[in-house]
Amino acid sequence: MTHHVACIGAGFVGGPLGVIIAYQCPTIRVSVVDKDQGRIDAWNSTSPPFYEPGLEDLLATIRQRTIESSGPLEDFERQSIENNLSALQQAQSNLQFSTDVNSAIQEADIIFLCVDTPTRSSGSGKGCAPDLTNVQSAVRTIAQVANSNKIVVEKSTIPCGTSAMLRDLLHACSCHQVRFEVLSNPEFMSEGNAIADLLSPARVLIGSQQTPAGRDAAEVLAALYRKWIPPASILTMDCWSSELAKLAANAMLAQRISNVNSLSAICEATNANVDSVAVACGFDPRIGSHMLQSGIGWGGSCFQKDILDLVYIARSLNLDHIANYWASVIEMNDYQQNRFLQRVVSCMYGSVAGRMISVLGFTFKENTSDTNNSPAISVVKGLLDEGAIVSIYDPMAPSSQILATLRLPEAELERLQICQSPYEACYSADAIIVGTGWDEFRTSSEHPVAEPYLTMNGTNSASLTPPLEKPGRLDWTQIVYRMREPKFVFDGRNVLDGEFLAKLGCRYVRVGSASAWDTVGPSNNKIYV
Numbered sequence: 001m002t003h004h005v006a007c008i009g010a011g012f013v014g015g016p017l018g019v020i021i022a023y024q025c026p027t028i029r030v031s032v033v034d035k036d037q038g039r040i041d042a043w044n045s046t047s048p049p050f051y052e053p054g055l056e057d058l059l060a061t062i063r064q065r066t067i068e069s070s071g072p073l074e075d076f077e078r079q080s081i082e083n084n085l086s087a088l089q090q091a092q093s094n095l096q097f098s099t100d101v102n103s104a105i106q107e108a109d110i111i112f113l114c115v116d117t118p119t120r121s122s123g124s125g126k127g128c129a130p131d132l133t134n135v136q137s138a139v140r141t142i143a144q145v146a147n148s149n150k151i152v153v154e155k156s157t158i159p160c161g162t163s164a165m166l167r168d169l170l171h172a173c174s175c176h177q178v179r180f181e182v183l184s185n186p187e188f189m190s191e192g193n194a195i196a197d198l199l200s201p202a203r204v205l206i207g208s209q210q211t212p213a214g215r216d217a218a219e220v221l222a223a224l225y226r227k228w229i230p231p232a233s234i235l236t237m238d239c240w241s242s243e244l245a246k247l248a249a250n251a252m253l254a255q256r257i258s259n260v261n262s263l264s265a266i267c268e269a270t271n272a273n274v275d276s277v278a279v280a281c282g283f284d285p286r287i288g289s290h291m292l293q294s295g296i297g298w299g300g301s302c303f304q305k306d307i308l309d310l311v312y313i314a315r316s317l318n319l320d321h322i323a324n325y326w327a328s329v330i331e332m333n334d335y336q337q338n339r340f341l342q343r344v345v346s347c348m349y350g351s352v353a354g355r356m357i358s359v360l361g362f363t364f365k366e367n368t369s370d371t372n373n374s375p376a377i378s379v380v381k382g383l384l385d386e387g388a389i390v391s392i393y394d395p396m397a398p399s400s401q402i403l404a405t406l407r408l409p410e411a412e413l414e415r416l417q418i419c420q421s422p423y424e425a426c427y428s429a430d431a432i433i434v435g436t437g438w439d440e441f442r443t444s445s446e447h448p449v450a451e452p453y454l455t456m457n458g459t460n461s462a463s464l465t466p467p468l469e470k471p472g473r474l475d476w477t478q479i480v481y482r483m484r485e486p487k488f489v490f491d492g493r494n495v496l497d498g499e500f501l502a503k504l505g506c507r508y509v510r511v512g513s514a515s516a517w518d519t520v521g522p523s524n525n526k527i528y529v
Contacts, residue, residue, distance in 0.1 A: 002028055002224050006108035008138050010034035010043055010097060012050060012194070012301070012370070013155055013187050014114030019058050020198040022095035024228040026065070031096045031104035043097035051369035051396045054195035062095050105145045110221065112155045112185075113138055119305050128312035130159055130305065139166050143173035146180070151217045153183045157246055157302065159309055163207065163239035181217035183208050184239045186246030191300060192367030204234045207242025247313075250306040251326055256291045257298045258332040264294040264512035265339060274512025275494065294512040296435065296492035297336045299364030299373040304330055337375050340511065341382040344490050347509055347517040348431060353387030356484070358429040360422055361436025361493075362394040362402055369396040371405045375492070376435035384412045391417040393425035395438055426479045430488065437493035440472050443500050480504040488517070 005021055007014035010032045018032035034040055042049035048056060098104065105111060115134040120126050135156060142152060152170065154163060163182045170180040184207030189197045204225050208218035215236075222234050237245075264274040274294045282289030307326055314323035345352055364374035371377070376392075383390050392402060399418040408416065419425035422441070426432055434441055480487055480501065489501055491510040498508040509515040 002109050002220060004029045004031070004108045005110045005112070005224070006030075006104040007032045007112045007114050007155075008034075008101065008104070008142075009114035009116070009134075009156070010036070010039050010049075011114065011116060012052075012191065013189070014112065015043060015048065016052060016055060016189065016194045016198060017112060017114065017155065017187070018095065018097075019055065019062070020195070021224070022062055023058050024199075025224070026094055028224075029094050029096070029107075031098060031108065033098050033101045033104045035099060035101065037099055040097050040099050051367075052194050053192065053367050058195065063093065101141060102145045105142050105150075106147055108150070110151045110153060110224065111142060112153045114155045117156050117158055117305075119308055125312055128308045128315070130157070130309050132158065132162070135162070135166070136169065139169050140173050143170045143180075144175050146174070146178050147176045149179045151181050151183060151220060153185045153221060154243070155185055155187055157186060157250075157306055157309070158243060160240050160243045160247075160313060162243065163209075167209070179213070181209070181213055182239070183214075183217055183221055184242035185221060186242060188246070188249065191370050192365055199228070201229060201233060204229055205242045205245055206234065206236045207239035208236065210238055247306045247310045250302050251310050251329065253291060254298055254303040254307060254333070255326075255329045257293075257295075258329045258336070260292050260294045261297065261336040261511075262332055264336075267512045268343075268514055268518065271514055277512075294494060295375075295437075296340045296379065296511065297333045297375040299375050299377075300370060301372045304333075304373055334378075337378045338382070340375075340490075340492060341379055343509070343518065344379075344383070344431065344433065344488075345386060347490075347507070347515065348488060351386070352383060352431075354389065355430040356389045356391070356428055357383055358426045358432045359383075359390060359392045359435050360394075360425065360432060360441050361434060361438055362392055362397045362405075363436050366436055366438045369398075369401070371397050371401055374405070374435070377405060379433060379435060379492070380406060380416075381408075384408065384415055387415075389415045389417075391419050391425040391429070393419045393422045394436065395440060422474055423479065423482075427482050429483050430486075431490060432479070432483070432488070433490045434492050434495060437495045440474060442473065442495045443476050443497040476501065477504060480506055 005018075005028055007018040007030070010018075011034075014032055014034070018030045021028065022030040032043065039049050046056070048059065113135060115138050117130040117132060117135060120129050120131045135158060139152070142150065152166065154166070163184050167180065167182045170182070174180070184205070186205055188201060188203070206218045206221055208214035218236050222231075222236065225234055260274065260278055263277055266272065267274040267277065278292040278294065279289070281287050282292050307330055311323045311327050314320070314326065344357075348355060359376060359380055362374060362376045362380075363369060363371050364376075380390055380392065394402070402418055406416075417425075480489075481504075487506045489496065489506045489508050491498070491508065494510050494512065496508070496510070498510060501508045507515075507517050509517055
């Protein structure tokens with residue numbers, strides 16, 4: 001029976017996983033540990049280190065459950081605990097965030113490896129193979145500290161065959177006479193939907209060594225998951241298959257997006273509409289409609305890294321045709337981003353030098369604060385390289401994170417502004433680019449085309465924060481009114497109502513549809529410069 005679970009790594013994988021286990025299994029102690037004190041401090045505050053819908057609510061529920069389980073409290077005592085999360089963590093909570101890695105290892109029955117596995121930046125496999133330095137470091141620590149039998153679970157995405165390597169490393173470095181069983185249990189969380197994915201996963205994979213001890217360990221982990229996941233959704237297999245299935249799943253999802261994006265290029269060069277094409281294809285039950293939304297490309301921490309890992313494996317096995325096939329998925333994504341940038345420049349009469357361009361959204365997708373490999377990165381850098389003046393607004397990515405992601409030279413920083421509101425970002429813009437499909441950016445045909453108003457403040461300048469027509473949504477009437485002529489809106493996520501914006505006087509350009517403002521193509525109504 002499992003009494004204590006540890007998650008090594010308090011990032012996007014380990015943090016939410018620990019929260020869900022603690023939430024679903026009140027009798028099991030959960031320790032989420034990390035060497036990064038700042039990250040742990042964030043987890044022990046009221047604001048986790050990253051945004052994920054539902055995460056803060058679950059943390060609050062667990063902490064409130066802790067207060068209630070501690071028995072009757074006087075009002076002043078309850079207020080004291082609620083204001084002091086460190087005290088709260090000690091009040092019989094089954095969820096702990098700490099930097100004490102050794103204690104977590106010693107006390108845990110099951111240890112989840114949730115550390116980062118970035119792509120190698122040097123050495124053999126540079127640019128493709130994953131860097132297992134963090135994984136190996138964690139495993140060596142487990143081997144040296146563990147004083148009782150442990151089940152070690154690969155949660156991080158790792159290459160095929162890693163479980164065997166970790167098993168050998170654990171036994172070779174062990175300082176005590178203990179047994180280790182290594183399982184593969186890849187995560188299938190989608191950023192922005194991680195909590196729902198953990199609460200109701202489509203499937204849970206558990207790979208084990210095909211021995212009695214390996215199968216027993218797999219059953220222990222399966223029993224933990226069965227506390228909230230239907231048994232039919234838990235699949236057991238060998239470690240190699242489980243490890244490869246994770247890479248294959250992400251590669252296929254990225255490939256699906258690249259498929260529809262490749263069709264968007266054909267649609268823009270003709271009079272076809274990529275949304276209509278996607279709907280027609282999606283009606284075929286063998287294809288389905290999921291993830292057929294065209295845009296400026298995919299991003300995030302997983303897709304590119306996992307495809308590169310798959311490419312590396314194929315090349316290592318001398319399967320060059322297979323490697324080239326999967327590498328082309330990344331090439332198509334890069335091409336889509338570059339093509340979008342060139343279309344912006346082309347529509348704006350071949351030059352954006354000195355033009356003010358607003359980028360709405362910088363995270364790689366909506367409902368997350370992750371900016372890793374965001375398509376907006378290449379768009380912003382490309383615009384700056386073309387001489388544009390760029391303003392950025394994102395509701396969840398802080399300025400410091402955006403700057404750290406871009407890593408711009410000083411000369412380009414002078415032409416970049418990170419804004420605290422979309423109205424500030426779009427004020428006097430020559431063009432607006434929607435880089436992320438945040439709900440607040442969306443339009444609908446329900447919005448009336450009202451006479452624009454212009455309020456004045458004490459400094460005799462226009463107010464940048466007018467009241468919204470709809471709570472949480474932008475007032476596009478006011479956004480467009482404050483733009484400079486000619487007013488371009490480039491919809492990189494196809495989330496805007498083009499007809500509505502056209503009535504406001506915009507030159508609207510979307511992915512996967514020909515535009516009157518394109519300067520190339522067969523359409524007779526296009527403008528050539």
